Structures are given as C-alpha cells and as structure tokens.
Amino acid sequence: EIVLTQSPATLSLSPGEGATLSCRASQSVSSYLAWYQQKPGQAPSLLIYDASNKATGIPARFSGSGSGTDFTLTISSLEPEDSAVYYCQQRSNWPFTFGGGTKVEIK
C-alpha cells in the first residue's frame, strides 16, 4: 500500500498570503495524484487531479505540481473561504490511499 504523508499538519496564515502544502508518497505514483478540499460538515470536493489539472470551477489561485513522490498544492493568495482541510490522494495503485490532511486556518 502506498503511504501518503502530508505536511504541515496545520497552517495558519492571513488572507492574501500564499500557502504551500506538501504531499510525499512512499513510492512513485507518477502523476496520478489528486487534491481535495473539505470544509466542516461537508463532503470533500476535488481541486486538482493528475498532479496539476484543475477540476471544473476551481479558482486560478489553486495550483498543483510535482511527479513521482513529491507533490505540492499552492494557494497563491488565501481567501477566508479557503479555510478547510486539504487531502492528497493517489490513484496509481490499488488500494487508492489518502494522506492524513493539512488543516489551513485563516487568521
């Protein structure tokens, strides 16, 4: 099973600041990595798939990069509504696995 390790666990930033979230895989997942946003009481929603492809309707301030074992989700300028937990997930091998999440708090 591929283990995904996300860092940091929590990020506390002010509106307008940039955020960089990391996801590291225990073995190569090629580019088959997705990012999801989950707000309290809601289901997750897809932000990025295949490392860098934005899902429909995702604002330009969100971007993804990386390949192999190291991936990054960047939020260029934080908005108050970006307060959420962000998960990475690999679809390279079954069983699909998720990272433990990074909580982004807006000060």
Added chain:
Amino acid sequence: EVQLLESGGGLVQPGGSLRLSCAASGFTFSNSAMSWVRQTPGQGLDWVSQISGSGGPTHYADSVKGRFTISRDNSKNALYLQMNDLRAEDTAVYYCAKDAIGAAGAFDQWGQGTLVTVSS
C-alpha cells in the same frame, strides 16, 4: 447537475449486516466508474471500494475484502455496498463518489454521506 444521494446507514451490532445505496442523477451513470469512500468521525478519508462502469472489475481495500461487496444497477442509476460481518472499526460516514472520466480513481463528485455506526 450531478447528484449522488446515499441511504441505508444506521446503527448495527457487531457482526451484523447493512446495505448502502446511492442514487445517481445528472450524468450518464453507466459511463462512470464509482467508488465508496469512508471517513471516521473527526478523522481522515479511507477509500473502500471501486466498480467499473459496466459493473465488471471491482476492487477493495484490504480492510473490507471478503466482507463488503460493491455492485451497481445501471438500469436504475444505482450503486450499492453490501456490508457483512461489521466491526466497530467500520463505524464511519460512507460517501458515494463518482470517478472522473479519463481519471478513474480521482473523485469529481461526492454525495453527502450516510453514517454507519457499529456498536452493541
């Protein structure tokens, strides 16, 4: 508009069974692989199972293999998860998720979830 509506959750005793359903609308159901993903209250996400659009190949997490069965009825636009021999560690919110076209295994639409509680 894509809609996924889960049902069938509830309280069940250890060793018991439960069948979850997911009613899908707003897309060509038979064209999409579908998955179940669960989330323990206050914890992270855990993929459970996937089924192809045709209902053919299925895949399971090791933790549920042999106990859970995923199936679908494309004539009814419905996805199912039969859960047998339930354990306390199966307690979670279960989400029905649509696999992205061309990127099966990435989940571009999710239901609101149904809570399964396994307790005596």
